[in-house]
Amino acid sequence: MSEPLLVLDGVTKRFARPLNTGERIASWIGAGPGPRVVRAVEQVSLTIAPHETLALVGESGCGKSTLGRVAAGIYAPDQGRVTLAGAPVMSTGRRPHKITTRVQTVFQDPFASLDPRMRVGTTIAEGPIAHNLVERADSTRYVASWLERVGLPADVATRFPHQFSGGQRQRIAIARALAMQPDLLICDEPVASLDVSIQAQVLNLLLELRRDLGLTCLFISHDLGVVRHVSDRVAIMYLGRVVELGTTAETFARPIHPYTRALLDSVPRLARDGARGREIKPIAGELPSPLAPPPGCHFNPRCVHAIDRCRSEAPELLPVAGRIAACHRAEELLATV
């Protein structure tokens, strides 16, 4: 095994909900409950090898986007370290900031992620010029070459984002990220807001660029079909914790954690033979509030296999059959696949 490119080591990220006026007064006089804290990401350790694509999967509120932003150097972790090729992604100190240009992100919504008042060419050239990746005099040609790479004509550079469709905007966002010549590309739901036929175009483009440029990817998605298609390994998250980690093929074929299994069973599959009523097996219950996650294994209230131990003791991520899973009953359950 080569050295991993990205290392997330024991990363924790909390968000405090600001107190309202009543609560503030209460806490001044010492009667209040104090700030309410969401542990968006709790003690997550992951590595990504060079040229590998790791997918982060989970439902809304599981912390996948927060973890992506920690990896991207957008959020500073409260605990833990993030390094890229051995060097820290963020500075330390009172106001940590990103100190590498080697990680870039493509966000979900290309309507929100592109500055509407900036011409496409300026948007793409801004970062590379600021970081001396290209001379200003040379930037037009540089922008044109990246536009071409993402399948857009060079004259796109002189136009504004509103003149483009969702799929084209996402191509522009990809060009902007790649123009920074990153080693690691973080894709946060890059195709979730696109129509099916456009989704395939953008996925094909990402696969092609990844191969041609030798990119390493952290791919965040709730769409298990997309994840199965693009990733080498997959990490399943539930309420801030990774509950299972393994190769994509194995995890989809033989999921270990009850949550992974339930999630896979929930996905409606295309029944082309009209076998309607093919069982969708919904998971009972809802995601608990991340402000007050259940004690023990966070999944225990919804888990059909839960035992007393699951309600009191949080399971650690441990190796099970070449993968790792955080479940007290992993060994038993594996035998029942």
Next chain:
Amino acid sequence: MSAPAPLLEVADLATYFDSKRGVLKAVDGISFTLKRGEVMGLVGESGSGKSVTGFSVIGLIDPPGRIAAGSVKLDGEELVGKDAEALRTLRGRRVAMVFQDPMMTLNPVLSIGTQMRLVLRAHEDVSRADARRRSIEALARVGIPDAARRLDDFPHQFSGGMRQRVAIAIALLHRPALIIADEPTTALDVSIQAQILAEMRNLVRESGTAMIWISHDLATVSSIADSIAVMYAGRIVESGPAHEVLGAPRHPYTKGLLESIPGEAPPGSVLAQIPGAMPSLLALPAGCAFRARCTYAQDACAAMPALAASPQGHAVRCHFPLEGMR
């Protein structure tokens, strides 16, 4: 086999929007029928006209939109041209709608119980106690735990999935003959989507309610629909029994949509993609609207193909329909 009279008959329906840049033909001459208890999946990408079709059926088209032509018959009764008052007595009682975003349809300043009582009293003379009892029943039916207590809660106190359940419970209050569900699970997480899909399927089966399930997601549609109609640029390009349309698609667009879904293809392989994007509804090409993106297009496609149906009811609007692509 004598066919019973259909519940809903839509014929040559055209809904146009007048804009400064011209007439936008959002729905341009579509026809379909729906039997009692049947679930039809209306599939298409954004801008295909699937939502406007739903709004047209339930009479929710306001200026600058207008129903330019065609007919919508519910139980043989013509709905197009009815005045607002007549439509109001019908909406909510015989036809109900469930929208994508329940936060937009529920009133944020009224408790769920009040909203449900208002809906009941809009069409029936019910006492407060009766309204309460029926509301609790309806909430329990859609799987809301502790329904009696939750009746006094406000929409913001419910999670997204629970809110959508409330919207569905409200739609079911008057036991409508037809429910139009416009992307009802799109905004929800996979696990909640699965719950709602399973519950909706059981609810319509038990109550014999017919449903139009509008969605861009073929996988979801395939798990609930008896029949499927695929829309492209305001027209139905293919329709028929679900297993026929999904199993043996005959229109190149349907085939392209099915093949572009990741999860069907081997991991990492190049996905079959439909080139280009849907044309602007203001600048539709003459003839088949899909021809610029179609790999099978020939000169003949410059003339509009007719919608031709097989004896099994599998209809396709294409000069060169595909043969049994199983």
